[in-house]
Amino acid sequence: MRYIFSLFAALIVIATTQAQPSPQQFLQYQPGTRFTPHFKVMEYFRKVAETTKNVKLETYGETYEGRPLVMAILSSPENMARLEEIRQHNLGLVSGTAQGPQPVIVWLSYNVHGNEAVSTEAAMKTLYTLLTERKELLQNAVIIIDPCLNPDGRERYVNFYNSVRGKQYDATPYAREHYEPWPGGRSNHYYFDLNRDWAWQTQTESQQRVLQYNRWMPQVHVDFHEQGVEAPYYFAPAAEPLHDAITAWQRDFQVQIGKHNATYFDKKGWLYFTREQFDLFYPSYGDTYPTYNGSIGMTYEQGGGGRAGLAITTRQGDTLTLRDRVEHHFVTGMATVEVSAANAAKLVQEFTQYFADARSKPSGEYKTYVVKGAGNAENLLTLSETLRRNDIVTGFATGNSQSSGFNYFTGKTEKFNIEKGDLVISAFQPRSNLVRVLFEPVARLTDSVTYDITAWALPYAYGLPAYAVSGRLDPAVSAEPEKTTVTQAEGNTYAYLAQWNSTKDLKFLAALLNRNIKVRYSEAPFTIGENTYAAGTLIITKAGNNSLEAVPAIATKMGVALVKVPTGFVDKGADFGSDKIRYIRKPKVAVVAGDGVSSLGMGEIWHFFEQQIEYPLTVIPSSSLSGASWRDLDVLILPDGNYSALADKQAAARLKDWVSAGGRLIALEDAVAQLAAGEWGFKLKKDEEENDKDKKEEPKKDPYLPLKPYANRERESVSQFIPGAIYKVHMDHTHPLAFGYPDYYYTLKQSDKLVEFIENDGWNVGVLKQNDYLTGFVGAQTKLRLNNGLLFGVKEVGQGEVVLLTDNPLFRSFWENGKLLFGNAVFMVGQ
Numbered sequence: 001m002r003y004i005f006s007l008f009a010a011l012i013v014i015a016t017t018q019a020q021p022s023p024q025q026f027l028q029y030q031p032g033t034r035f036t037p038h039f040k041v042m043e044y045f046r047k048v049a050e051t052t053k054n055v056k057l058e059t060y061g062e063t064y065e066g067r068p069l070v071m072a073i074l075s076s077p078e079n080m081a082r083l084e085e086i087r088q089h090n091l092g093l094v095s096g097t098a099q100g101p102q103p104v105i106v107w108l109s110y111n112v113h114g115n116e117a118v119s120t121e122a123a124m125k126t127l128y129t130l131l132t133e134r135k136e137l138l139q140n141a142v143i144i145i146d147p148c149l150n151p152d153g154r155e156r157y158v159n160f161y162n163s164v165r166g167k168q169y170d171a172t173p174y175a176r177e178h179y180e181p182w183p184g185g186r187s188n189h190y191y192f193d194l195n196r197d198w199a200w201q202t203q204t205e206s207q208q209r210v211l212q213y214n215r216w217m218p219q220v221h222v223d224f225h226e227q228g229v230e231a232p233y234y235f236a237p238a239a240e241p242l243h244d245a246i247t248a249w250q251r252d253f254q255v256q257i258g259k260h261n262a263t264y265f266d267k268k269g270w271l272y273f274t275r276e277q278f279d280l281f282y283p284s285y286g287d288t289y290p291t292y293n294g295s296i297g298m299t300y301e302q303g304g305g306g307r308a309g310l311a312i313t314t315r316q317g318d319t320l321t322l323r324d325r326v327e328h329h330f331v332t333g334m335a336t337v338e339v340s341a342a343n344a345a346k347l348v349q350e351f352t353q354y355f356a357d358a359r360s361k362p363s364g365e366y367k368t369y370v371v372k373g374a375g376n377a378e379n380l381l382t383l384s385e386t387l388r389r390n391d392i393v394t395g396f397a398t399g400n401s402q403s404s405g406f407n408y409f410t411g412k413t414e415k416f417n418i419e420k421g422d423l424v425i426s427a428f429q430p431r432s433n434l435v436r437v438l439f440e441p442v443a444r445l446t447d448s449v450t451y452d453i454t455a456w457a458l459p460y461a462y463g464l465p466a467y468a469v470s471g472r473l474d475p476a477v478s479a480e481p482e483k484t485t486v487t488q489a490e491g492n493t494y495a496y497l498a499q500w501n502s503t504k505d506l507k508f509l510a511a512l513l514n515r516n517i518k519v520r521y522s523e524a525p526f527t528i529g530e531n532t533y534a535a536g537t538l539i540i541t542k543a544g545n546n547s548l549e550a551v552p553a554i555a556t557k558m559g560v561a562l563v564k565v566p567t568g569f570v571d572k573g574a575d576f577g578s579d580k581i582r583y584i585r586k587p588k589v590a591v592v593a594g595d596g597v598s599s600l601g602m603g604e605i606w607h608f609f610e611q612q613i614e615y616p617l618t619v620i621p622s623s624s625l626s627g628a629s630w631r632d633l634d635v636l637i638l639p640d641g642n643y644s645a646l647a648d649k650q651a652a653a654r655l656k657d658w659v660s661a662g663g664r665l666i667a668l669e670d671a672v673a674q675l676a677a678g679e680w681g682f683k684l685k686k687d688e689e690e691n692d693k694d695k696k697e698e699p700k701k702d703p704y705l706p707l708k709p710y711a712n713r714e715r716e717s718v719s720q721f722i723p724g725a726i727y728k729v730h731m732d733h734t735h736p737l738a739f740g741y742p743d744y745y746y747t748l749k750q751s752d753k754l755v756e757f758i759e760n761d762g763w764n765v766g767v768l769k770q771n772d773y774l775t776g777f778v779g780a781q782t783k784l785r786l787n788n789g790l791l792f793g794v795k796e797v798g799q800g801e802v803v804l805l806t807d808n809p810l811f812r813s814f815w816e817n818g819k820l821l822f823g824n825a826v827f828m829v830g831q
Contacts (some may be wrong), residue, residue: 002595018133019051022645024126029649031121032323034310035158038067038151038302044071044124046145046386053301054131054138061208062191062334065766069208072127074145076138079103080542086142089217093296093352094430096359104344106337107144107218107295110329112195114153115185115306116226117161118322122329123147129334137337140344144216149209149286150187156183159314161309163673171319173229178307183599187308190611191603192812195223196282196452199438200814201389213290214391217409219342220257220296220346223286224329226305229312229320232271234278234301234330235261238287242280243443245363245433246291249350253296253343260339263749264331282452283437284814292434294354296347300332326810366468369439370397370405370416371423371458372460376466378502378559380423381481382816383462388436393429395477405467408441408459411774416467426478441468442775453724455747455776456814458748460726463817493542495576496551497563500536501740502611503816506823508558509538509614513586517551518544520581521828523736529564536739536828538653541576580830587664589615589826592643595620597646601639601668604810610695626651630658639809640669652678660798666825668805673753680802682763685754685789722786724750725776729766729791736828737765737794737803741818746774747791747807748815752782755804764822766792791820794829801830 026044054074084409092098094645108126110119127145130137137143137318148154157180164177172178183191188203197206227234237254260275265272272739278299280288290297301376304312304325311321315553357363373380389393401418418424427435437443438458439740459466462504498508500521512519525532540551554561568576575581589609593602608619620628620636626645630636645651656679659665659722667675676684729745731738738745745766757764771785779787795802803825809818 002815019053020048020128022128028575032321032326035117035161035322036121036124037158038148038155041120041124041147042068042070044128045070048072048127048131050219052131053077054135055127056080056083060210060212061204063150063152063205065152067155069149070147071212071367072147073142073144074127074130075103075142076135076137079138079142083142090217091215091346096356096430096715099352101345102348103140103142104220104340105142105144105216105218106340106348107146107213107216107221107222107290108333108336108781109146109149109221109223111147111154112223112286113186113193114150114155115157115180116224116302116304117154117306118156118195118226118325119224119327119329120148120154121322122224122333122366124328125330126309126333129330131338131478134334134338137341139341141337143337143339144207144218144543149205151323152189153185153187153194159305160185165310171311171313173307177309180306182595182597183593183603187599187603191599192607193285194599195225196284196812198286199390199434199826200386200812202813210289210389214293217293217373218290218295219351220336221286221290221298222333222336223297223299224333225299225301226308227301227303228305228313229303229305229307229463231301232273232301232671233265233271233332233348234276234299236298236300237274237331238280238298239276239278243288243292243437246280247354249354250296250613253347253350255297256343256735257296257298257336258338260331261335263334268331279450281443281450281454283305283456285452292437293431294351294358294433298336300329302328355430358430361708362427362432362436364427364436364440366406366436366440366470367427368469368471368473369425369435369466370403370417370469370473371425371462371464371466373421373423375499376464376501377421377466377481377561378504379462380421381559381815383458383464383502384423384459384481387425389432390431392425392431392435395424395479396481397424398476398478401475402466403469403473404570406441408457408466408468418473418475421481424473424475426472426474428472434744436504439466439468450723450777453750453776455724455748455774457726457775460671460774461748461815463741463819464744467525492566493548493564494563494567495539495541496548496555497565498532498537498538498540498555498560499534501534501738501820503823504559505538506820506827507613508555508560508824508828509584510613511554511558512540512551513584514615515554516586519584521584521739521831522574523580524573524734526570528567528570531563532572534740535734536736536824539576539581572683575798584827584831585828588618588632589635589637590618590620590633591624591637591639591704592625592641593619593639596643597639597641598620601641601808602775604638604808604813605637606757607813608810608822611766612813613823614817623709626654630663633658633663635664635666637666637810637826638668638671641671643671643674646671646674646678653714656797659800661829662799664801664803664825664830666803666805669751669753669808672755672804672806675802675804676755680795681797682758682793682795682804683756685756721750722749722778722782723776724748725778726774727768727786728772728774730763730769730772731792732763732765735763735794736831737763737792737821737824739824739828743823747809749778749786749807750805750810750811752785753806754786754791755793755806757790758793758795762793762795763796764790764791764793772823803829
């Protein structure tokens, strides 16, 4: 009888297992023996969802290339029956409208970097195991699995690898299958690193994913990655620096999860490390963004990445296989769910307290932030839209009042006026810690060896005057700003005027040029009546245009304010027929892509043209640059990179001839350095030599100074380090490259490169002087070098010009204030 009962129970288990096919049964191969195409992964998740009520599969969006973005939500039958109730209750814990226990929500994110392709394979095995042999974990947990955050990048990698591998894999490290072609599979369609985009949400994948993340707000979030082939596995706890907004509980539970992961790795004899390399500071990672939103956010890193393929031989002589990598990610994923489910009550309790503290007693020195439009309502609105995408509560002041606070631009605490239309952000809200991290003028860095940029305060990134106030302010605010309108003037419509100081103005100009509407700009300020208009103001005249009827509609669509004037006669400045009113030719623009070019840098430019200003861009392969015909080309952009064509004297001469004939060459970052090494009439700034007096007064050099401990080698290297710090740049805003700016700009500096001041045939538009450092880590030796040099300038070459952008104004597309600078280089310079 006991035998019959056991057999019956076994049959039930077998039937259940067969109803939910394993990855091997569905794919018809063992996971880890080949890379699974994205469509097949989607089919597996759909098939599993069809066979059980324990899974809800949601398609939450699609990529730029049209691939679906999906998430699987799984839990016990009891929890699934009230899934929406659990979600709403969880959001109530955030807002303070609910309390009490619930299942813990654990979110597992796989494959944000496309060529770290193992984690999607592990996601299928994790899904199956949670629904079968470990389904007891679902009693206390709701698990969300996003099997692939970056389908476009992953498919790029999988297509490459599957197309070059032989009948058997070749583990030889230098075999073809271990070298991806440019641009590699790490990034998305526009070559953006999606793991740096959580807070900024410049990419469609990030926008759609974070929207869902904020609908659920998990207590635990894991972001699965891969690192170098030789590295052992990494899991939490994270390395310093950890931002001090991270609570003691978040730190402690990371240790608890790490120890639980370690028990499994110890049993298997697998190597691993913790507390090194991967920090929790920069706010836009897949571990930090959840952490600043109350979660236990973690990165797990498996050795391998795009080089490993199906198998690769390491320096130790071991063979690292895809099956090994799948198993490692599977084990940490399961272990994390296991420890989270076992501590569900405590996790929910601490999560609730986290947001109670955020709403009532926010951490940090400042409790309110006030950002002023200062004549740039469009940039202010763009900032407010970014904050709202992160569920940060903001408001626009409806009246005037006074306060005192830290002025971001002067670095001093001073009195200021809150004026109608100013953006007000209070720290007394659920997203308090995220607000603090995004706005604090100086983030305290506990360790100078960090993984990413160390400064990102949004007032600098948007170029908007702002104040950080230590007390709570509650001025009357409106959720929406005043609408932009066309300012009418009596009489005939002679022209429309539009200001020039934001990305929306760039998009407006691009839309006009795309419709072959003729546009001019003023190279100097002018006055009509009581209104003064800045240099760079767009002028759309009836003269030269068949009709101006479409202009107001285009402006309204772009959110741009227009002024309608009845005359071209000005009261001060140049009349609209003057040669000081420049006609903007519709430029034919190209960018170089391919080997030697930074895919991230090129992608930022590509995305800028296609997605932000919607202006046509031709992409030229770097391999064809030396032989390209540029006859019809007006603007050529060289992203950050190392160009073989510039090292070739004949190719460089042809390029210079094109510029001399009237072409405009825009060079960014290392492309500037490479041009400076050639015969283009400018040079990189060298270290300043000490004068004789200083040398005489210099104390005797310690003969033992070079004897540095080997153990301190990492610390010693940071003296030359600048991972990303903010500097104030002095701008000549009378030059077209700086139109729309005041006499300053804030740049994110990531290198020590400066150009010597241009003495002849050129213009020093953006320069560093003495002591222009503001915030972020800069190594001591590098800081000494960063003064008295050119960052942004124009070198005239014959009838054309070379625009020098030593820093990247389009960095990750979140440095909003730099986009106008880049737009000036494309549309305004040389007209």
